[in-house]
Amino acid sequence: MEQQYIDLYKEQQANVKMHSASPLNDLRDGSFALFERIGFPTIKLENYKYSDLKEPLSADYGLNINRIPIPVNPYEVFKCDVPGIKSFLYFVVNDGFYPVSDPRNNALPEGVIVGSLKEVGKSHPDLIARYLGKLSAKKEDGLVAFNGAFAQDGFFMYVPKNVVLDRPVQLVNIMRSDVDFMANSHNLVILEEGAKAQLLVCDHTVDDVKFLCNRVTEVFVGENATYEHYKLENTNTKTTNLSTLLMQQLASSTVLANVITLHNGITRNTIEIALDGQHCETTLCGMVIGDKNQKVDNFTSILHNQPNCNSKELFKYVLDDMSVGGFTGKLFVAKDAQKTAAFQTNRNILLSKMARMNTKPQLEIYADDVKCSHGATVGQLDEIAKFYLQSRGISEKEARLLLMFAFTNDVIENIRIEALQDRIKLLVEKRLRGELSKCEGCVICQ
């Protein structure tokens, strides 16, 4: 299945490059050569043993190499605004940055740059060149390599030294196509020393066709900077969402990442956070609510490359029907990374006999003065707690809901945008009730 893309690239590379953000072209040939060598990942690879991507990768998708504009106005179709949330709102339609900016975005503090890689590549080529590919180019990963060969644009955000964004930046990825479609995009986020920002990424589909999204996001968090990254996936069951989030933290920086999969077809999140300075704080959370044939695999790595850093990881899954979950928690502590404190928890509830969960803590500790722990459980709802609730007059259905909701609660508490937290609570509750968790007034969620 790789061959068709190899042929396509060889045939179309001039077009790919011509319509691309120019900084991405600097990485392109290297990425392509890597992809040609290693191909797409298969379950034979340890890092992909819980992500069987053969079927979605074999499908025939259209690519928009010549960047033909997609006839959609996201401001019209996107009504999913989290009520009460004041955000700087941006759209990526398929894999292109939507050029019309919300007038409210003019309130961005001075020096902050938010836009498309393509546009910013023209106005600030040096800034981008300093960062782009620094985390992704060396990855021996078929999906990242493929992205490097085909991605032509993406979202860019830069927050200069000591600038604090008083509200979150919201990036909405909208998939819109009449035929089965593949999108590749490369996002870049830079926070300089002492900067503070929150990014909320929402994935949506407008059409009921097969989508494959392969996105790579690089995030650089400078010294003393604070960054929160939220990802909310709420798409159709025909969507395959492959997302690679690569982050670097410098000394005394703080990061919270929270990835929530409410509804999707196949999800693969690869998340790697490298702690490259001392005294970093990292919280990585995630939640999955799966049913039908959903497949969700979160492959996470936290790399303690420097001493005196704290990391906390918490992932929770509620799986029903035939859904399958995967979790890998890789924790690396380098030889000199003394006084590391790292805690990892993965808890899972299986609601049906056919649902499956694969969980794997993977700790590699080369330092000797560290505090590390991990725990993984797979089980059912607590019958005794359920009976207790029922004995107070609460129906079995409602008791199950209360318990499932309670189970996800500590992940939801790690959402530090109040309006978003309220919204997610509501969406999770609706989702657990079996109602579609689409937002009120939204015409696009299927």
Place this chain on the structure above:
Amino acid sequence: MLEIKKLHASINGKEILKGLSLSVKPGEVHAIMGPNGAGKSTLASVLSGNQNYEVTNGEVSFYGKDLLSLPPEDRSREGVFLSFQYPVEIPGVSMTNFMRTAVNEHRKYKNLDPISASDFLKMMREKKELVELDNKLANRSVNEGFSGGEKKRNEIFQMAMLDPRLSILDETDSGLDIDALRIVASGVNKLRRSDNATIVITHYQRLLDYIVPDFIHVLYNGRIVKTGGKELALELEEKGYDWIKKEIDG
């Protein structure tokens, strides 16, 4: 209100209740005492609908309704309340949310609209005072991190919120110090009316100093073997259960 006739129940194939009969009328307080393993907690579990227990024979009617055919939630809505011997901790479910859901499910059963937010808060406040339950506890997750005494007070608080017609207190005195015992008992006494009834299950007599029963039943080997007035408790306290065992097994 409650008629238990020749009730047989077992757990994991082992018969615990072996033909227990009991009749409770409104306004009455019944104490059920007995040695360990007599079946006291089994009786409480069976009445509240715990599915780990299997009823093999006999019947239980509550105001004429077949209690055993109802799921646990409907028994509660009909007005049966069990104060658990070991209240369950439920992290992530707040006491407020738990109680609001329970109260509204009860109201729905009676075709009433959900309670208004202000009425609910007022009700919570009043009932909390009844058992001197700390405000902080009410804001926490159900029973999570509560001390033994706080958990039992929380049971009586829930009882006050749901205003049952029949309350079953399963070893509510176990693990309580004397102050907590007094608070719990006083809460129960304040909730006593001529139109509701209480079954107090206890191993010791001391709770009955505070909650004075009309009848005392001795449960032994799955059946009620002796019934008397409140003075029976004193006799049991003094002489233990051995004389009864001898009388029955004898």
